[in-house]
Amino acid sequence: MARAERVEPAAGTEPAAARVRAHPSPALRRRRRGRALLYVAAVLLSLWVLVPTYLITVTAFTPRRAIFDFPKPVVPRQVSAETVSFFAHSSGVLAALVTSVVVALITLAISTTLGAPAGYALARYAFRGKSAYRLAILSTRAFPIVILAIPLAVTFITWGIYDTLLGVSLMHTALALPFTVLVTSSIFVTVPRELEEAARTLGCTPLGAFVRVVLPLALPGLAAAGIFTWELSWNEVFAATILTLDHPTLPALVISTLQGASLPFRFAAAWFMLAPALAGIFLIRRYLLGLWGRVGQ
């Protein structure tokens, strides 16, 4: 009975659909052409990103001798971890990897501790100068890293934290904070204020209402923002290069050794930088639009 009902309207629309397919109106044809162009543009844009990613990955997993083969086979014939492991065992790489991860974690910890409360305040409270405060935070995003890095290097030398994990982390925190504040505020806005108020009427303290009601609802978004902050630090190269000497982060090490480096080293390094970044973006792909959608407004 239910099945018969579902089939009937479909059967009724079929002749009309067939007619449209045979003789499309000019307007419809124009719309189809527009849609086709849109798909072509989307495919081209995807290729723009995917082709280099593919080449880097394939080359990083080709044995060192086969890297210089030309013309290159589109599908790799030999796969081995030799090139990547050669890079991983090059001097300083493992230490730089650890440095990079620790710096990113410290950056994440400081910028979340300082930035998330500011974001919460922006989302929940009306206060004098709120829009000016927002604008000021946004404008620090436009401040060139190069300007910050060189005076900071001189200052850090006198403070004794030059070439330390803490120094680079503080620099990266300065870069990440505006992002953290604005993004966490756009996440806290999505948690209904009524839920928090309901928790208060049922006997929660302000902190209790935040921890038991707001935090669980905001957690996925906060985690996504955290991964983004982590990648910001992971990718940053100029300040990390200027602020370190014997303890570089991975990007700083790669950029300083790149000029004399062999092709296998370069591709393996590129893959080492790329893979964690891509994995992170893939994890938070559902939140990316939400993260950036409201920041520019």
Next chain:
Amino acid sequence: MVLPLLKPSIRVALILRTILALQVFATVLALAGGSTTVLANEAYRWYYRQRDPRVAAAYASLILLLSLVSTIVYLTLIRGDGDEERQA
């Protein structure tokens, strides 16, 4: 009808992108070695190779100056109707 409404967003995007473009560093170093340099590379070279943070800071200031000038140019050229200050 669409472009005028997008004006505030386009303005912000232009300002941010120009400022970021002036700071390009790693790409130039990786692709051109040391032979072709941009301002940020010069700052890096003076700081690292010549060990002179003062000249490096001068280059950095030049980048800041260019960023400021470009921002002012964008703000005067792309004028809004006054309501976009809130959206920026």
